Amino acid sequence: MTRMLTVLAAALTFMQPASAGLFSDDDLATARELRERALERDGGFEIVADLTTRIGPRMAGTEADAKAVAWAEELLNDIGFDRVWLEPVTFDTWHRDYERVTVRAPGVDEQELVSLALGFTPATPEGGIEAEVAMFADLAALEAAEPDEVEGRIVFIANRMERSRDGSTYGPAVQARSRGPQVAADMGAEAIVIRSIGTSNNRFAHTGMTRFDDETQAIPAVAISNPDADQLERMVALGEPVTVHVDVGAVYSEPYTSHNVIAEITGSESPEKIVALGAHLDSWDVGTGALDDGAGIAIITEAARLILDLDERPQRSIQLIYFAAEEIGLLGGRVWAEKHHENFGNYQLGAESDFGAGPVYEIGARVVDEAWPVIEAIQAELEPLGIDLGGREASGGPDFIPSLPHGLAVVDLRQDGTDYFDYHHTENDTLDKIDPENLAQNAAAYAVLAWLAAQSPIDFGSGPELLEQLDQ
Amino acid sequence: MTRMLTVLAAALTFMQPASAGLFSDDDLATARELRERALERDGGFEIVADLTTRIGPRMAGTEADAKAVAWAEELLNDIGFDRVWLEPVTFDTWHRDYERVTVRAPGVDEQELVSLALGFTPATPEGGIEAEVAMFADLAALEAAEPDEVEGRIVFIANRMERSRDGSTYGPAVQARSRGPQVAADMGAEAIVIRSIGTSNNRFAHTGMTRFDDETQAIPAVAISNPDADQLERMVALGEPVTVHVDVGAVYSEPYTSHNVIAEITGSESPEKIVALGAHLDSWDVGTGALDDGAGIAIITEAARLILDLDERPQRSIQLIYFAAEEIGLLGGRVWAEKHHENFGNYQLGAESDFGAGPVYEIGARVVDEAWPVIEAIQAELEPLGIDLGGREASGGPDFIPSLPHGLAVVDLRQDGTDYFDYHHTENDTLDKIDPENLAQNAAAYAVLAWLAAQSPIDFGSGPELLEQLDQ
Numbered sequence: 001m002t003r004m005l006t007v008l009a010a011a012l013t014f015m016q017p018a019s020a021g022l023f024s025d026d027d028l029a030t031a032r033e034l035r036e037r038a039l040e041r042d043g044g045f046e047i048v049a050d051l052t053t054r055i056g057p058r059m060a061g062t063e064a065d066a067k068a069v070a071w072a073e074e075l076l077n078d079i080g081f082d083r084v085w086l087e088p089v090t091f092d093t094w095h096r097d098y099e100r101v102t103v104r105a106p107g108v109d110e111q112e113l114v115s116l117a118l119g120f121t122p123a124t125p126e127g128g129i130e131a132e133v134a135m136f137a138d139l140a141a142l143e144a145a146e147p148d149e150v151e152g153r154i155v156f157i158a159n160r161m162e163r164s165r166d167g168s169t170y171g172p173a174v175q176a177r178s179r180g181p182q183v184a185a186d187m188g189a190e191a192i193v194i195r196s197i198g199t200s201n202n203r204f205a206h207t208g209m210t211r212f213d214d215e216t217q218a219i220p221a222v223a224i225s226n227p228d229a230d231q232l233e234r235m236v237a238l239g240e241p242v243t244v245h246v247d248v249g250a251v252y253s254e255p256y257t258s259h260n261v262i263a264e265i266t267g268s269e270s271p272e273k274i275v276a277l278g279a280h281l282d283s284w285d286v287g288t289g290a291l292d293d294g295a296g297i298a299i300i301t302e303a304a305r306l307i308l309d310l311d312e313r314p315q316r317s318i319q320l321i322y323f324a325a326e327e328i329g330l331l332g333g334r335v336w337a338e339k340h341h342e343n344f345g346n347y348q349l350g351a352e353s354d355f356g357a358g359p360v361y362e363i364g365a366r367v368v369d370e371a372w373p374v375i376e377a378i379q380a381e382l383e384p385l386g387i388d389l390g391g392r393e394a395s396g397g398p399d400f401i402p403s404l405p406h407g408l409a410v411v412d413l414r415q416d417g418t419d420y421f422d423y424h425h426t427e428n429d430t431l432d433k434i435d436p437e438n439l440a441q442n443a444a445a446y447a448v449l450a451w452l453a454a455q456s457p458i459d460f461g462s463g464p465e466l467l468e469q470l471d472q
Numbered sequence: 473m474t475r476m477l478t479v480l481a482a483a484l485t486f487m488q489p490a491s492a493g494l495f496s497d498d499d500l501a502t503a504r505e506l507r508e509r510a511l512e513r514d515g516g517f518e519i520v521a522d523l524t525t526r527i528g529p530r531m532a533g534t535e536a537d538a539k540a541v542a543w544a545e546e547l548l549n550d551i552g553f554d555r556v557w558l559e560p561v562t563f564d565t566w567h568r569d570y571e572r573v574t575v576r577a578p579g580v581d582e583q584e585l586v587s588l589a590l591g592f593t594p595a596t597p598e599g600g601i602e603a604e605v606a607m608f609a610d611l612a613a614l615e616a617a618e619p620d621e622v623e624g625r626i627v628f629i630a631n632r633m634e635r636s637r638d639g640s641t642y643g644p645a646v647q648a649r650s651r652g653p654q655v656a657a658d659m660g661a662e663a664i665v666i667r668s669i670g671t672s673n674n675r676f677a678h679t680g681m682t683r684f685d686d687e688t689q690a691i692p693a694v695a696i697s698n699p700d701a702d703q704l705e706r707m708v709a710l711g712e713p714v715t716v717h718v719d720v721g722a723v724y725s726e727p728y729t730s731h732n733v734i735a736e737i738t739g740s741e742s743p744e745k746i747v748a749l750g751a752h753l754d755s756w757d758v759g760t761g762a763l764d765d766g767a768g769i770a771i772i773t774e775a776a777r778l779i780l781d782l783d784e785r786p787q788r789s790i791q792l793i794y795f796a797a798e799e800i801g802l803l804g805g806r807v808w809a810e811k812h813h814e815n816f817g818n819y820q821l822g823a824e825s826d827f828g829a830g831p832v833y834e835i836g837a838r839v840v841d842e843a844w845p846v847i848e849a850i851q852a853e854l855e856p857l858g859i860d861l862g863g864r865e866a867s868g869g870p871d872f873i874p875s876l877p878h879g880l881a882v883v884d885l886r887q888d889g890t891d892y893f894d895y896h897h898t899e900n901d902t903l904d905k906i907d908p909e910n911l912a913q914n915a916a917a918y919a920v921l922a923w924l925a926a927q928s929p930i931d932f933g934s935g936p937e938l939l940e941q942l943d944q
Contacts, residue, residue, distance in 0.1 A: 053706045056583040064581050109536050111528040111760075114899065202674050203759075203900045227902040231760070234525045287675075288583075288703070427586065428675045430699040 022377045027455045031381045034306050034447040043440025044302030047075070048295055052288040052431045059285040060325035061093030061256040068281050069259050072297075072322050076263040079305055081320075083266065086259035089324040089335045093256045094120045096207075096285060097249030099222055100128070101193060103232060106240040113228035115193070116205035116286065116426075117248045118177060119328055121221040124191070128247030129154065129220065131190045135236045139176045142183055151188035154244045155180070156195075158233055160226065163199045167355060167417040173197050174208070181210045181221040191220040191246045195229035200422035203227045207284055208425045209328060220248045258282070258324040260332045265308055267317040267454065274317045275453045277303065277446060278333075278352035278399050280326035287429030291420065295434055295442075296353035297322060302439075303446035314454035316348060323399040326354070333399030341406035344463035349453050351411040352397025353442065356423070357434040358416035360445045364390030365411045366404075368461030368469050375411070378452045385441055385448075390414060407467035409460035411453075413445050494849045499927045503853045506778050506919040515912025516774030519547070520767055524760040524903045531757040532797035533565030533728040540753050541731050544769075544794050548735040551777055553792075555738065558731035561796040561807045565728045566592045568679075568757060569721030571694055572600070573665060575704060578712040585700035587665070588677035588758065588898075589720045590649060591800055593693040596663070600719030601626065601692065603662045607708045611648045614655055623660035626716045627652075628667075630705055632698065635671045639827060639889040645669050646680070653682045653693040663692040663718045667701035672894035675699045679756055680897045681800060692720045730754070730796040732804045737780055739789040739926065746789045747925045749775065749918060750805075750824035750871050752798035759901030763892065767906055767914075768825035769794060774911075775918035779926075786926035788820060795871040798826070799897075805871030813878035816935035821925050823883040824869025825914065828895070829906040830888035832917045836862030839881045840933030840941050847883070850924045857913055857920075862886065879939035881932035883925075885917050 023031075055071055058064040069086065076084045101115040131154045136142040138159035142150070157180050161173035174197045184192040196206035203225045212218040224232065235242045261281065267273065279296030283289020300320050307318060323332030340347070349367070363382060365375040372392065379389040395401055396410025404410070423429045453460070461469070495503075523543065530540040541558065548556040573587040603626045608614040610631035614622070629652050633645035646669045656664040668678035675697045684690040696704065707714050733753065739745060751768030755761020772792050779790060795804035812819070821839070835854055837847040844864065851861040867873055868882025876882070895901045925932070933941070 049706065053703060053710075054579060055581050056703075067581050107526060109527050109539050201904045203676070203902060204674075227900075227904050230904055231525060231528075231902070234521065238525075428699075430675060430703070432673045432699050432702055 022374060022457060023452060023455060027452065028381065030310065031448045031451050034451055035381065035385065035444045038302065038306055038444035038447050039440050041440065042436055043443040044298035045434065045436040045439055047301055048290060048298035048434060049431055051294050051297060052290045056288045057285050058281065058283050058289060059095065060091065060258060060282040060328050061253065062095065065258050065282060069261055072261040072281055076261065080308060081263035081265060083264040085262055087262060087335070087339065088257050088259055089332045090255055090257045091325050091328065091331045093253040095251055095253065097251065100247040101222055101224060102245045103235060103242060105235050105238065105242040107238065108235055113232065114203050114205050114225040115222045116207040117250055118181070118207060118221040118223060119209040121210060121248060121250055122218045123250045124220045124246060124248045128245050129191050130243060130245040133236065133242045133244045135233070139180050139183065142180065145187070147187050150184065153189055154246060155184040155189045155192045156232060158195050158229060160195060161197050161199055161421060163418060165416050165418050166414060167420060170197065170421060177208055177210055177223065181219060182212050185212065185217050185219045189219060193244060193246065194223050196223040196225055198226065198421045198424060198426065201226050202422070202428060204426035204428045206425040207286060220246055222246060222248060260324050260336055261322040263320045265304060265313060265318040267315055268313040269315040271317050272346050273348055274319050274346060275348045275450050276319045276321055276350045277450055278321045278323055278350060278397060279354060280323040280332065280399060282325050282327055284327055284425050286427045288431065289429060290431045291356040291423050291429050291433055292425065293326070293354045295357040295439060298439060299353045299442040300446055302443035303450055306447045307451055314451060316454040318450050318454055326399055330398055330402060334402045337402040337406060341403065344406050344408055347408060347462045348460045349411050350396040350400040350403060350408050351413060351449060352399050353413070353446065354397045355415045355417050356420040357439050357442065358418065358420065359438045359441045360385065360387050360413045360415050362388045362390040362414040363411060364392070364394040364414060366392065366394040367409045368466050371458050371460045374456045374458050378449055381448050381452065382445055385445055387445060407463045409462040409466055411449060413449065415442065494846060494929060495924060495927060499924065500853065502782065503920045503923050506923055507853065507857065507916045510774065510778055510916035510919050511912050513912065514908055515915040516770035517906065517908040517911055519773055520762060520770035520906060521903055523766050523769060524762045528760045529757050530753065530755050530761060531567070532563065532730060532754040532800050533725065534567065537730050537754060541733055544733040544753055548733065552780060553735035553737060555736040557734055559734060559807070559811065560729050560731055561804045562727055562729045563797050563800065563803045565725040567723055567725065569723065572719040573694055573696060574717045575707060575714060577707050577710065577714040579710065580707055585704065586675050586677050586697040587694045588679040589722055590653065590679060590693040590695060591681040593682060593720060593722055594690045595722045596692045596718055596720045600717050601663050602715060602717040605708065605714045605716045607705070611652050611655065614652065617659070619659050622656065625661055626718060627656040627661040627664045628704060630667050630701060632667060633669050633671055633893060635890060637888050637890050638886060639892060642669065642893060649680055649682055649695065653691060654684050657684065657689050657691045661691060665716060665718065666695050668695040668697055670698065670893045670896060670898065673698050674894070674900060676898035676900045678897040679758060692718055694718060694720060732796050732808055733794040735792045737776060737785060737790040739787055740785040741787040743789050744818050745820055746791050746818060747820045747922050748791045748793055748822045749922055750793045750795055750822060750869060751826060752795040752804065752871060754797050754799055756799055756897050758899045760903065761901060762903045763828040763895050763901050763905055764897065765826045767829040767911060770911060771825045771914040772918055774915035775922055778919045779923055786923060788926040790922050790926055798871055802870055802874060806874045808871070809874040809878060813875065816878050816880055819880060819934045820932045821883050822868040822872040822875060822880050823885060823921060824871050825885070825918065826869045827887045827889050828892040829911050829914065830890065830892065831910045831913045832857065832859050832885045832887050834860045834862040834886040836864070836866040836884045836886060837882065838864065838866040840938050843930050843932045846928045846930050850921060853920050853924065854917055857917055859917060879935045881934040881938055883921060885921065887914065
C-alpha cells in the first residue's frame with residue numbers, strides 16, 4: 001500500500017501542469033475578477049446593437065464604411081483608451097446594384113430564384129445572359145467535364161456545405177465560390193450559378209468574394225439559396241433542358257481609402273510590447289453584419305473595457321485593431337502585416353474574434369515552445385468558461401493570416417460555429433441572432449487572455465524566433 | 473371484494489364508448505389498412521414536389537393560376553377519379569410590382585428594411601411617400617391615439633405574434649394587418665407599416681390580405697420582417713424623429729375567372745351523399761406555396777388515392793375540392809357555398825387541410841348530436857396516429873367557413889402549427905419545409921376519416937337539421 005501511494009503521489013506530481021506558479025497570485029486573482037465581471041455584464045451587447053442599428057450594413061468602400069470608422073473612433077475615445085488612431089487602407093471597390101435569376105424548362109413555369117451576386121463579379125450585358133444550364137455535383141465534377149459540356153452554358157455547381165462546430169466544412173465547400181467561377185470561365189461558360197455556401201434551409205442566398213485571374217475574362221457569378229438550389233436540381237432531374245437567365249447589375253468603382261482603427265491600453269512596464277486583439281469593422285452589404293463581425297467588435301472592446309476599468313494598467317500594452325475591408329480580401333489585415341511586421345518581435349500575440357457569437361469551447365495557439373506553458377496556464381483560467389485546451393496549430397483569425405508568414409504568434413479562441421453558416425454573408429445576419437450570454441462568455445475569455453498575455457513572465461516569441469522554431 | 477369488482481365492471485361498461493359496434497368489422501379493417509398503407513408510402517410528397525417545382529408560386533389571377541388548374545385537372549384524371557370537373561370562380565385581381573421601405577434618423581445611416589406590400593394595397597404615388605413614423609405597440613394603442621399623433625404620419629404597429637400549437641395566437645395578432653390599415657387611414661395616416669404577422673426571427677416579411685371599406689381612401693400598407701421591426705423599434709427608441717420612406721408598386725387588374733377543381737370517387741350505394749375534402753390550389757406570390765397549401769393538396773389527394781386503390785368503392789361519394797383564390801378572401805369557398813348550399817342535406821362533412829404539414833394531434837367536429845358517436849368511433853381509429861378527441865366546435869378549415877351559416881357539418885383534423893407561422897405567406901414557404909413522414913401521417917388521418925365517414929351508418933346532419941340543433 002505504501003508503495004502504491006508513492007506511485008500515486010509521483011503520478012500526481014507528474015500531472016501538475018508545467019504552468020503552475022507562472023503567474024502571481026495577484027494576476028490570477030485579477031484574471032478571475034475580469035472573468036466574473038464579464039459574465040455579470042452584458043458582454044458588449046449594447047456595442048453591437050449600436051453599431052448595427054446606427055450604421056447597419058457597412059461594406060468596404062461605401063459611405064457606411066466611413067461612418068463606421070467615425071463611429072468606432074468616437075466609441076473608443078469615449079471608452080477612454082490611452083491612444084486611438086487610424087491607419088489607412090486603400091483598395092479597389094465594387095458594389096451590387098441588383099441580381100435576378102430566372103429559370104424555365106418545358107413543363108415548368110418560369111420562376112425566379114433567390115440569388116445574390118458574388119463579390120466583384122462583373123455585370124451581365126444589358127438584358128442579362130440566358131443559356132442552358134450545365135449542372136455539376138461539385139467543383140471536381142466541373143473540372144473533370146469535357147469543354148463541350150460547359151462552353152456556351154451557364155454552369156450550376158450544386159454541392160452543399162455540411163454543418164460543423166469548428167467550421168472546418170467551410171473550406172472545402174467554399175472552393176466552389178472562390179475557384180468555381182474561374183474554372184467555369186476557363187472552360188467557356190457564359191455565367192455561373194452556385195448553391196450558396198451555407199448550411200440553412202432558409203431562403204437566403206449567401207454572397208462572398210470570388211476572384212478571377214484576369215478580370216477581362218471574368219463571367220457573372222451568383223449564388224442561389226439552398227431551397228432554390230434544390231428547386232433547380234429538381235427541374236434538371238425532370239430530364240428536359242433547363243434554361244437559366246442571369247441578370248446582374250454591379251459596378252467597379254474608384255479606389256477608396258478606409259482605415260484600420262486602433263486603440264491602445266498603454267502598458268505600465270513594457271509599453272512597447274503589445275497584445276493585439278482583432279475584429280473587422282466592415283460587413284457585407286446585405287445584412288447588418290451583427291454576427292460578421294459586429295459581434296467580434298463587441299467582444300474585444302468589452303474585454304478591453306473591463307481591463308481599462310481595473311485600478312492598474314497591465315505590464316504590456318493591449319491594442320484593439322478594428323480591421324478594414326476584411327470581407328473583400330483581408331485587405332486591412334494585409335496592410336497591417338505589411339506596416340508592422342518588422343516590429344513583430346514586440347508583438348506578443350494576435351487573436352481575432354471573427355466567427356459569430358457562439359461560445360468559445362477551445363483555445364489553441366501558435367507560440368514558441370517556451371511559451372506553451374503560459375497558454376496552458378491561461379487555459380486553466382478559461383476552464384470555468386467551458387474552454388478546453390486545443391493544439392499548437394492556430395491562425396489567429398482571418399486578418400492575422402497575412403501576418404503568419406512574418407512569424408506572428410497567435411491564439412485562437414475557437415467558437416461554436418454550428419449555426420454560423422446559417423447566417424454568414426446573408427441578409428439574415430442581424431442583431432437578433434446574437435445571444436447576449438454567449439457574447440459575455442466570449443468577452444470573459446478575451447479579457448482573461450489579454451490580461452494574462454500582458455502579464456506573462458515569458459514572451460510568446462513572435463517574429464524570427466517563432467519562424468525559426470517552426471522551420472525545424 | 474366482490475362488490476368492488478362489480479363496481480369496477482360497471483365502470484368499465486360505462487367507459488366503453490357509445491360508438492362501439494357502429495362500424496362493421498370489414499369497414500374497420502379497411503380503415504386500418506388505409507392507415508398502415510398511408511404510413512408506408514410517401515404521403516403524397518411527390519404531388520407537392522411536382523406542384524411546387526413545375527408551377528411554383530400560383531397567386532390567384534396570374535398565369536400560374538391557370539397553369540395550376542390545368543396541372544390539377546391532369547393529375548386528378550391521371551390518378552383515375554370517377555369524375556373530374558371545374559367550377560368557375562370570378563374575382564378582382566391585384567399584383568405586386570415591388571416594395572421598398574427605407575428609414576433614416578439623426579445619427580442613423582439610411583437603411584433599407586425587408587418588406588412586402590400587403591395584398592390589395594394601393595401603390596404609392598411615383599417616388600413613394602415619406603413621413604415621420606408614429607409607432608404604436610398594437611392596434612388598440614393606435615385606436616386610442618389622438619388624431620394629431622397620426623395625421624400626416626406613417627403609422628408603425630409593432631405588435632409581435634406569439635407562437636402556439638393550435639395557431640390560436642394568429643387571430644388576435646392578424647387584426648393589425650386586416651384592420652390596422654383601415655384604422656390608420658381613417659385617422660389620416662399617409663401609409664402604414666406593420667410588424668409581420670409571423671413567429672420567426674428570419675428576415676422574411678409576411679404578406680397577406682388587408683381590406684379597406686372604401687378603396688378610394690386606401691393607404692399603402694406594408695409588412696416588415698421581425699428583425700426589421702426590432703430595428704425600427706430601436707431606432708425610435710433613440711429618441712430622435714425617425715423618417716420612413718415607403719415605395720410600393722402594385723396594380724389592380726381586370727376580373728379573372730379561375731376554377732375550383734373537383735374530383736369524385738362515386739359512391740356505390742348512396743352516390744348523391746358526399747364527403748368533401750378540401751385544400752386550396754392558389755398560393756401567395758412570394759414562396760412556392762409548399763406549406764400553404766401544396767401540403768393540403770397532397771394530403772387530401774393521397775388520402776383519396778388510397779381509397780381509389782381499394783377493391784371496392786365506398787358507400788357514399790368522396791369529393792376532393794381544390795379551392796381557388798383562398799388567399800385573397802376565401803373566394804373559391806364562397807362560390808362553392810353559394811352554389812351547393814341548397815344541397816347541403818346530402819353533404820356529409822367538409823374537412824379542409826390548410827395548416828401546413830405538421831402532424832395531426834386532435835379531431836374536432838361540428839355535427840348533429842346523433843352523429844357524435846361516429847366521430848368518437850373515427851377517433852378510435854385515429855388514436856394510433858397520436859390523434860386525440862377534441863370538442864364539438866369546428867370550422868372545417870378556411871374554405872368551409874362560408875358554408876357554416878348554411879349548416880355544413882365539418883371536421884377539423886387539427887395539425888401542430890407551432891412552426892407554421894415561421895413560413896406562412898413568406899418567400900420561405902418552400903418544399904424543404906415539409907417532412908414527408910408528417911405528411912404521410914396527415915394522409916393516413918384523412919384516408920381513415922374519409923373512408924369511415926363514407927361508410928357511416930348515421931348521417932352527420934348537414935343543412936337545416938344541424939342549424940336547428942345549434943340554434944337550440
